[in-house]
Every structure is written in C-alpha cells, then in structure tokens.
Amino acid sequence: MSATGKRFRQFLKYLGLVGLTTVLTVALAWQDFPSRMGILEVNAAIPDTSVVQVSPPDAVELVQVGLQRYQSGKFAAAVTAWQQAADLFASLGDSLNQAMVLSNLALAYQQLGQWTPANQAIEKSLHLLQTETASRDRTTVLAQVLNTQGKLQLAQGQPEQALKTWEEATETYQQVGDDIGVVRSLMNQAQALRVLGFYPRVRATLEQVNQRLQNQPDSSIKAAGLLSFGDTLRLVGDLEESETVLQESLAIAQTLDLSSGITAAFLSLGNTAYSQGELKAAIEFYQNAIASSVSPTTTLQVQLNQLRLLIELENWTDAEALAEKIQSKFANLPINRSSIYARINFSQSLLKLWRHESEVVGAGLTSNLSEKTANVTKPAPSTIVGAGFTSNLTETTPLYRRAMARLYTKPALNPQAVAQILTIGIQQAKELGDQRAESYSLGYLGQIYEYTQQWSEAKTLTEQALLLAQSVNSPDIAYLWQWQLGRLLKAQIDRGIADDSAIQSAVAAYKEAIHSLNSLRNDLVATNLELQFSFRESVEPIYRQLVSLLLQPGNKAVSQENLVQAREVIESLQLAELDNFFREACLTAQPEPVDQVDANAAVIYPIILPDRLEVIVAIANQPLRHYATNISETEVETVLAQTRRSLRRVASDRERLPLFSQLYDWLVQPIETELAASEIKTLVFALDGSLKSLPMAALYDGENYLIEKYSVALTPSLQILEPQPLSRTPIKVLVGGLSEAKQNFPALPGVESEIQQIQAEIPAQVLLNQQFTSAAMQKEISAASFPVVHLATHGQFSSDAEDTFILAWDDRVNVKQLGEVLQAREERERQPIELLVLSACQTAAGDQRAALGIAGVAVRSGARSTLATLWSVDDQSTAMLMVKFYQELAQADVTKAEALRQAQVALLQQSRFRHPYYWTPFVLLGNWL
Template sequence: MDEKQPMVKKRSIGNILLIVICLIAKNVQANQAWEKSIETLIFQGQYDRAVEALNKIKQTFAPTSKNYVQAIVMQANALKAMGRHQLALDLLLPIVPIIVQCPPEISVRFYNTLGNTHAFFYEYRKAAQKFERSMQIAKKAQSQVLICQTLNEMGLLYSIHANNEKYARKAIQAFTRAIQYARQIQEHENHFLAQLMVNIAKVYARNSIQQDSNLKKTSLTHASRYLSSLSDSYRKGCLLLDIAGLYAYHKLSDNAAEEYKIYNEVRRINDSIHDNSLESLLNLRMGGLYEQANQYNDAITLTQKSVFYAQIIPAAHILYLANWQLGRLYRKTGHIKKAITHYGNAMEHLTPILQQIYHSDLTQKNVFERKIKPVYLELSEIYFNLAASEAGQLSPQFYTNSIKNVWKTMDKVKSAELEDIFDDPCVAYQKDDKLQLDRPLDSTGVIYFIPFPGQPGLIIKLPDGFKHHRLNIQTEVFNKTIYRLRDEIPNWGLFESDAMQLYELIIAPIYNDLKKQNVQTLVIASDGAMRMLPFSLFLNAEERFLIEEFSIVTIPALHLTRLGQTNRNTPNGLFCGITKERKVGNLKFDALPRIAEEIKAIASVVPGDIYLDEDFTVSTLKDNIAEKRYSIVHMATHGEFGSIPEKTFLITHDGHLTMNSLEKLITQTRSSAIDLLTLSACQTAIGDERAAFGLAGVAVKAGAKCAIATLWSVDDYASKQIISDFYSNVYQKNFSKAEALQKAQLSLIEKIQFWHPAVWSAFLVIGNWY
C-alpha cells in the first residue's frame, strides 16, 4: 500500500493454543478454557488450526468421556467448514453408541451436527431424523436452550429449499418458534436471538413469500435494535454486517443510508474491541459500497486496508474477496497491470478454499456462478481485450501470450466447476497424457466459447496458431436463442432460422481459416448456455448441417482431455443394459425393448461379456471390472445428469449407480483409464448448463479416455442405428471416434424419416476422439 499503515497488534493464536493444550494435559478441569479457545479459532475461520489443536486435545480424554465427544463434535464442525464433510461423518458415526452416556447438552449438539452433515450429502430424511432425536432429548431435559438450538437447525434444513414457498414457510415457522424460546432464556448477552432474527431475514431474501417490503425491513430493524442492546463484540459486529448485506439484497435502503449507518456502528464497535478480522470485513464491505457509488479511489483505499488486516490474521476467504474487489476497481480505473496482479492474488487465495466456499453454507445456492466463476471470467476478459488491443496487433508474441492466458484461466475455472458438480476435489487431476495447449493438432481446430457478460467471445486453436473474435450479439440475446432452440429441437420443432444464426455468428467468421488449414475435426469446449446445444446442428446458407463438413468432438477443457493410445487390436467390452420398465424412488423409467438388439449388434463387432436386466447389477459390475481388463464399458440404460451429485446416476436392475460409484468401480481396480465409456439410451435430463457440463465431464469423472453420450432422450431405434454403426466404424473400419460418429449421424440424415436433428444431433463424442 502507498499510504501509511496503522499500527496493529498481531495475535499469535497458535502459541496461545499450545499453552492451552499444555494446561489441559496437566489439568482436565480446564474444560471451559480449551472449548473457548477452539470456538475462537472456528469463529475466526482458523479451521485448520482448530483441527490440529483438537487432535492433540482428544488424546488427553478417555474415548468414552463427554469431553472426548465434545472434542469430536467441534472437530467435525471445523472439518465441515473446510468442506471436508466425509471426514466429519467418519468422525461422528463411530461414537453414536456412546452418546447415550452423555449429558443432554452434548447429545443434542452431537445429533444436530450429525444431522446437518447428512444434509450436506442430500440425505434430508436422515438429517430430519437426527434433529427429531435432538428435540426429544431437549424436551426431556426441559431445556429451552437446547430446544432453541434444535429449532434453529430445523429452520436451516428447511432453508436449503427456501426458493420453494412451502419450505420457506416451514423455515420461518421453525425460526419463529426458536425466537419464542430464546426470549425466555435468561441471558444478559443473547446473541443467538439476534442470529435467529437474521436467519428469518435470509429466508425472505431467497423467497418472495411476503411482497410487502415493509415487513422485510421490519424484520431487519428488530434485529438491529436488539443488537444495539448488547455489549460490543466480534459476533455483534458480524451480525450487523449480515444485516447491512440483507438491506442491500432487498434494496430496502434509500441511497444506501441504512448500510452506511450500520457500517458506522460496526466502526464504533471495532474502535473499542480492536479485532483484525472485523476490521478487515468492515473495510471490504465499505469498499464494495463505495464501488457501487463509483467512488473508486475511496473504494481502493478501503479495500487495501481490508487486505492489510486480512494478511495479519491470515484469512484466505477475506483475502480472495478483497483482491477480487481490487482487481475490479483497478480494471475500472484503467490500471490493467495492477488489476491482473490482484485477480491473480484472488485466485491464489481462492484455490485452497474452494471446497470451504462451496459447502460453508448449504442454504446458499449457485455459489459457483456468483462467487467463483466471475473471478476467472473477468480476468479472462482482460487478457482477451489485450489480445485485441493495438499492442496485440503489433506484437505476435504479445498476442499469443494473451490468448494463452485466456485459455489457461478458463481451464482453471472449468476444473473448479467440475469439482463443484461432482463434489470431488480430485476430479480434475489427470495422471496420463493430457492435451496441452502447445501440442500441434493436425487437421483439427479447437474452439473455446467464452460467455463474457457483454458479448460472447471465441478463441480458436488452429494448426498454425490462434485466432479470436467477439460474437456480434449481446450475451443475453444469444442465450435466449440457445434456450429457444434447445426447447424446440428435441420436440421436432422449427430450428432452421436459429441454427443458421448460430452458424453465421460462430462458424462463418472462421470458416475460411478452417478450410485453408484443412481442418476436418472441430473440438468444442463450450461454456454457459452453449453447453446445452450441439454444434453439429448449425446450418449454413445452403442448408447443410455443420456435421456434414466436420466431425465434431466435445471436451470439458483442454487439460481435462486424455489422449494416449487406444486399444484397437484387442478390444474387450462389458455390455450392460436394461430392457424392462424400472422404477427408482418416485421416478418411473419406460421399457427399452431395442436395447437387446443394440447390444447384440455391438457384440458381433467387439467381443465381450453381456449382462441384461436381472444380471445387470452393481455387484456384477464390481466383480467383472475388478477381474477383467475391459477396454470398453457400454451401458444401455436410463440415466439422468443433473447439476448436483445426487441427480446424476444410471439405472441398474438393483437400483442406481452414481458417477462417484462408477468412478470407484473403474479407477480403484485399474492402473489405466478405459478407452471408451458409452452411455446409450440415457434419459439425460439436461435441464441447465451445469448439468450439460457434468455430462461433458463424465469421461473425466469415470476415468475414461472417451465417452459417448446424449444431450436428450432419443428414439431407441435411431439410438440402436447410430451406436451400432459407431462401433462398426471404429473397430471394423478403423475410423477415429469423431469420424465414426459423424458417419453414423450422416447415415441417418440421409433417411427422410430421421433427417431432423432431434434424432441424431444429441449424440456426443466426449474426450479423446482418436
């Protein structure tokens, strides 16, 4: 910073904890001391230190003691805050048998923690059961405090679905009942009551139950007034910052007057308590408010202070937000180099805490789209604009470097998104031959579509270098075209006009370059709404589909694509299918009578093992994949690809198979990836762009070099034709996978009853196309 920094006393929390741990080792009666120390760490976001300290603290207690259980619960909460929910669950489940011996306050805290851990895994019924158990214990103990805590947990569970009015009302009812109990608690400093008031306001923020904004404002006013009666503390300051944020969300304050008033109160509080974390958060929020008012110099000064105090703690989550804010501010003021530096700092602080951000608050939706992706997209656009600048035009090396920086930045965000979709921090890690940016690709063009907020952009990797251009359309208008066409195509609707417009926007500006360099295969890395639509159905002025000129491949990202050699000489397949009607939970799946014919036709081309209907079970897959080295796994069954893990699965005879389970079956019994994973006849419910990206990432997740899948349900006769032709083209005629699918699709286009793209364009080659 250019300005003189204020003097700050730096805390040595680690040293304090070591002292506390030593005291506990000598005197178990120091119970309150260690709990308060751990709570301080957790409250200030020092989760890793809390976990480390609790590992030592647990060793001082007997494994059946209440203090041991208390330490386990606190450690589980710290792990959950870090996004490590499975480890938290692994800690909690083994001590269920000893909870009966614990006093009510520890039992209730245990079951509430276990309940919201189940909620993270979308096991809402289990979560509700644990909260009901907590309520039984709390009522039996006649404890208003414990009843209040459990009602709050129930309210938070309902809040996960607060966009649904039914659950939003249930959440508000639970919080309201909790407030009634909280008012009866004889505590001088009842921060919990204020927290409950804020929780109700957060539910209103996510559901328009009450259209009267005065009532929303009233709920915040009550919370603010109650907080004013409490003594100054870090928690009071944080709750006030939450309230200020909700005023902004509801747009309830005129000219940000209420927000300024609250921020001034938080400033007064911290002048008395001198908390670095609160100081950092306050300056961050105020900097954001000045940014909205276009007072950029003041905003920069405040945000720099936020960075300074966050570095003292240190607090990665604040550092990422503050550096992102500085990146935006410097970009708006034309300081591009400084902007790039701070965006880079933001990503550096963001990467280690991605899981923490995704899972710290289950009631928050679209976290990736709101808090993660914009950081990368904004930096990418800076590099994109640099490539288009005069400097880029004058210096070929400057141009190439700028384009590569766009590409690398977008690859990073796609890795982060796959981690979020599959809830797997390791999903983007590839051990074998990855497709590198500088790798020459003969007769191949790679197209990166980037949904910048104003106008979409394209980056094209050609055999002789890179090109880029902006689409001559606003992103909002472009997205409407995509969604309209996506709705029409599967229903055999009209498509020609929109398909021609997309061709003119995306392909026409680069067509001459593609032909000049003899490009025969287009590799597409889509983003945004464009993920929901195959490029193959684009239509030129002569009414020829793009697939008639180029074979087309889909990849999630360059670095997520395995190349390597495929086994063409001795292929060995595992062919599974469901031909009969199946019901899983409340979902009913129709019979697929042609599946048996499809698999029989494939098996005549590629040798392998066949398992249909009753023989197609999870245990069959597990046993066979473990014992035999299949190069092909073919599943002709219904399935769904949603935007969250529990909505992504394949149907088996004995239930369903998630992508996590499929990955474990394939990767834990093999030293190398399978060559081909085919998902045929799937009812792929691609209702949004995240689900479509999850489909594009299925090969990555399942440990396969290549996958064949569909963007929507397809006539089973057409599916049988395309799939069987594909296998014949690959394993008998020795075409690449991209060419094999292209020829199979062209064979249907030539037939008058199957020419419509609803029939053939849904099929995708994903990943290694050789």
C-alpha cells in the first residue's frame, strides 16, 4: 500500500466511516419505536476499522458525504451518496471498497424500512468479498459486513440466522485481533440469544463482554463500550448490573474529560433508573446530562425524557413550564430524522398535558356550574377543545369562557400548536424520503383530530399513515393505525350512525391490529424494555376494545362466531400480558380445546370492560355461553378491593360473605343449572385483571363455598403444556425448605414440621437451610427425575419479573433464574416437572397486577402444574393441608385439582381453620388433571 493509501486508511479509521452500526444493534429503539417508548437514547457507536485503499478523491468525498448525511438522519440522501460511491468503486474494479460501501448502504436502506434493497446490498457485498483475494483487509471488511447482515436479520425477525451470522463475525474479528469488534459482535449475539429465550447463554456471553472490556485500558473506546454494555444489560432486564456498568463508563469519561461521553452516560443512567421505576433518580440523572451537554440536539433529547417523567410523576406545573421551554427550540432544529422523532415524542407528551388540563377545566366547571347556571352542562374532556370551540365561547356563561380561555391560551397546550408541530414533521419526513417518520407524523396528527372529534379528517390521516406503514413493511407502526382506525369506526357506531358493514370494518381493523402485534411478539419485547411501562396504555386496550365490540350489547344475540373470536382474544390478551411480564415471547404452545382436555371441566372467562363485566363459559361439546353484568370498571374494582380486604383473619362472615356472594352472582350463578346438568366437576378460571388476586374457591352461593361443590383451577389460558394426568407410580418429591431467618425475612419454624410430614407420606429428597441453594437444587434436578418439586420458603409474586422470586439459602432466585434451574433436566430428557409446589410465597402488597407473578412462575418453571399461595399463611394449617394434598394425590383416580379441593375442605371442616384466610390462598395453575 502506498503512503497515500496508508494515510487515507488512517484518516477513515479516525472518521469511523465504516461501522455505522451501534454496539447494541437494537439500541436505536427510540428512533424505531417513538410511540411506545418515549425515552430517548444517545447511541454511542464504536466504529469498525475501515480498510479503504488508494482511491480517487471524488470517491473519498462521496463516502464522507454519505456518512455525514447518515449521522444527521438524512438516510435517503446517504443512500444517494453511497450508491454513487459504490458505482464509482465498481467502475474502478475496487471490490473491497465497493463491498464496504454496500454494507453501509444496507444500513441506510434499513433505516428507511426498505428491506429488499437492504438485503440485496448486503448480499452483493458478501459476494464481492468471496471473490476478493484473502488478506487482512478483506477479513476486516468481512467482519463488518457480517455484523451488518446480522443486524438486518434480527430486525426482520430472523434471530437464529442473526445469531449464526454474529458468531461468524466474532470469529472473523478474532482472526484480525480486533478486540472492540469482538465485543461488539458478542453483545449483538446477546441480543439474538435473548430474543430466542436462551438466558443462561445471554449471561455467559455478557460475562465474556465484561471480561474483555475490563482488560482494556481506560480510553474513550472503553467508556463507549461500557456505555453500550450497560444499555445491553438494561435491555435484557439486568438493571442493577446495568447501573453499575454505566457508572463505570461515567467515571472513565469524567477522568478523561470526555464531555459527550459524560452526557451519554448520565442519559443512559437516567434511562436505567426509569426502567427501575426510580423516576426521581432518573430526573436527577437527566438534569446532570443537560448540565454537561454541549450539543443542542442531545439537550433536547434529555429534556424530552425529563418531560415524560414529570408527567408520570404528575408534576404538572413543572411539566408545563418545561414544555414551553422545549417548544421554543423546534424552530432552530436541523431537518433530520432525530428532529422529526423529537417532534413526535413532544406531541405525545403535549397530548397528555392537554388531556390533564382538559380534565382540570372540566372538574372546575362541574363544581361551579350548579351555582352559576342550570342550563350549561359539562362537556366531555375530549370535546372541550373541539372544533366548535370558538363559537361555543360566545354562547356560554362567563365562567365557561374563563375556563376555556385558561386552557386555550397556554401555548404548549393549544391543540393547534401540537398539530402544527406534527405538520412540519410530515413535511420534513417527505423531504428526507423517510416514510416511517412520515407515517408516525401522519398517524399522530390523526390522533389529534380524533381527540377533537373531527372524525373525517382523523380517518383520512389515519388511512394515509397506515398505507405508508404497510408500504415499508412496518407492522410495529401499522398496528397503531389499525387500532386507531378501529377506534374511529367504533366511535361512529357509538354515535348510532353505523350499519352492519361499519361494525364489521371496525372488528376487522382491531383484528388486523392484534395480528400485527402477534407478528411482533419477539420484536416488541426484545427491542424495547420501556414497553413494559406502556403496555396497559398502548397494547392491552386493543384487546379489550375488540372484545367489547364483539360482545356489543344490542338487540341481536351475540353469535357463536363472535363468542369464539372473543374467547380467542381474551386468551391472546393473557398471553400478551405474560410476554410483557417477561419481556419476551414466552409461550408457543397451541391452545387445547376444553373438550379435549377434560370433558368434566368448564372454563370460565371473565373480562372487565369499562362499562360492564362480561363472562364467557366453555363446556365440553356444547356451544359457548355468555352473560354480562352492567357495572362500571370502577365499581368492579371497588368490590374486588373490598373482597380482598375481607379475607383478613379479623374480618367477620357478615363482612365477607355478601362480597363473595356478589362475585358468585357475577361469575357462576347464571350458569349453575347448566353446570349441574353437564355433571361438571372442575371449574377452570381464566381470570382477568384484579380478579387474579382473589381465591375463586371462596365464592359463596348463600349456603356453600364453591370449593365444597367443585374442584377449582386457574389457567393463564388453555395453552398448557401437554395436558395429561400425573403418573402415580411412583411419586418422588424434591423438597427445598428454608426455616431460618434470611435476608430480613423472618424464620419459618413450621417448615421443618411440614417437610417431616411430607417425608412420612411419600419418598422425598430434602434440601433444608444451608443445603437449599439454587446450585444444589439444579444439581438434584439434573441428576434424578422428580415429578414433583416442593419449595417451602419465602417468596413474592409481583407484576415485575425482577421482583418475583423465591428465597434460597444463598440468595433470591427470581422467576427467570428459577426457570433455568427447574428446566435443567428438561433440556436433556424433555421431561417437564409434573407439579411445582410453592407453599409460603405471597403476592406483593399494593401491587394490583401481582398475581401475574404466579402465572409467570407457572409458565417459566416449565412445570405442567403449579400450586402456589396468594399469601403466607399459618404454618400449622399449611402443613396439614399439604399432607392431606399428597395423601389424596397418591390415589390413582384423583386429579390434582380434586386433591387440592379435598385438602381445602378438610381444613374448612375444622373449626379453628374454618376462616377462608387459612384455606383459600392455595391456588392451582395450569394442568388440573
């Protein structure tokens, strides 16, 4: 290579012209998912080493121009420059440089959502390298191209291929001794492994990354590597370790006085604190990021994050002040993708502020109108700032005018201002040729018109946004506009101006939205940790609104077709909740029809809707049944909260029984005649919402508890693992127990007695106290076939997988780690545990969705069935119930659900344990046979 060539190579290495991928391939989450995330990332890229040899100046300039355009978010312009450079290199017969530019070209196409040309560019790049003579330069470029190919594969839902490609990239980087390249490809591997659900391998891979980074001397590259490593840890859910690594990155950046590194570390620390739910700490980190920032664009990104957190904290005064400060910055923003998404992000926060202020105004009107006038009624919050605002002002009372003026004169809260922000975003997206950004901007502008009830304009904009999303094959955007279109059509139905075709169109739009969500199961949870915090806002309502539409009250009876569809939607919702709980697609089994599972069981699906409680019942070989109670969601939640409190030991029958009778009337009474006629023995509940935290065994018909008439089981859905009865010959139990106080948890003196009594009934291998470690448990499970695993120890069920755990002697074992331990044998023998028993765990106090943790343990454990407790109960009664349960379970013709029923009834019949507090917390999930 000539001296000129060497200098040019060093120059390009300095610029980082190649390696436009970030260390973390999915760290561009905000840019790809602004609607659901709203938390902005600064992507700290570690560039690959470039290998451009002697080239004409115009080719060099084109490559530089392309990089500058790419980094400023002008991807279509970057495509133009790089395509010209690639053509020029091709005309010169320079295959190596052509391959390098084509790799970058593929990244630009990906950012535009143009997958076909992206794939063609990367395939052509690889083909060129195959014909190139072996050399160090060729190997280096090949590593970069493989890294890019892996990114494209993962983004297109091909995690297996991406993993294989990144493994090859790692080997290739190792051949040329590029440690940073190895770190990059290992972290990419961790992302693919996470999508595939291989958590032990994820952790092992990240440990390799950490070791390699620790061996590097302190430098800007190490700081950036640790930054991306910390972001990766956040995405895989290891939040504490993420914080530790990011603090290390910050320390290096501060020592070396790297201003951009300091800002980026503070921003990432804020994002991790946000993911931990530590919102005040997140705001402090964001404030530090702003103070250290020298980039107006980065400062704006941090302020947008800060605004979102202020809104979540309901600090409305500071949020409004910050919103006005942010709004003034948009006039000076450069035209690029980041600024467009900043507009979208800002519009979403403004909508929340606007809706809050509308409610405040409405509340003020409600409290004063009766004193001022009798002929003016409070408008709905969504119509306060509607299209007829100006004319309404002149026709109403002075009080009303003052209230409206208060809302409308706040610049940041004016809906016209929000619409203007998005309109500019649409124009800029068109200029850049960025159809994803254009789709987002059009769709959210349609949402503004939806809120102001300008239905025709809203529908037109939504359809345009949907068409764009589909044209660039972006189901992650399309589902938003399919849902929005469904809402607009449903609003037409609610206004009484729709015919049957409109109802069918609305149903079709909702079903398409759910279909798009299902196609994204891995992508949604794997690329966007913050999705967990908006699941109830941007995913769950789609399912509930579709069920409401399918079961829409009216003159016509609900058809069997609609009932079947509604049941499928309910099951899909419960599956989506579990995906969200784990931040991964956790179930892949197909649902089993109830009559193929158990002809003597009925499955009851309640679902809580805003205006009613719906129930669907499936009985073997019979049409689905359906009934509803016209009661608001607020009233239902009030009753459920009172019912849960009535289970305290100090609560009387007089307080408790009317509440459980009410639940019985809602859920079971309308179907009790059919249950008796069908000789149903087991009731299986697929519970919804807060119902999950209540024991169905305690439902009361006025004379008897439900458990006195039926066996009772719960199921996250009928997607259970290979439903089949427990093999009784022989039943061997692995028992783990903790009786001593550990980690601020009190001693459980009854555990030793419980274990002794279990050993007296059935053969058992016992791990007690010091012997009860996660490693020892995994060793025993791997060495022998235990159909039953019984864990008598402290534990907690929570709506957060990280806070759902059991307590071993050495440490807390969270639900994901527990699954790794319990499935150690299954990986070798493919024989799942038949029954997992957790006899001393409880649901997290004050967590309305904590019962998700029980279902999470049931799913993650891989066990066919899980017997768990909703709260920690009396040691003596627990031991008695467990012994009776195992005695019954040993009988050949007794199902697990019936064994539990017999054990609960045995306690119920003893006067000292008759109170439901003692026998109701035990619930059976999964396979009840």
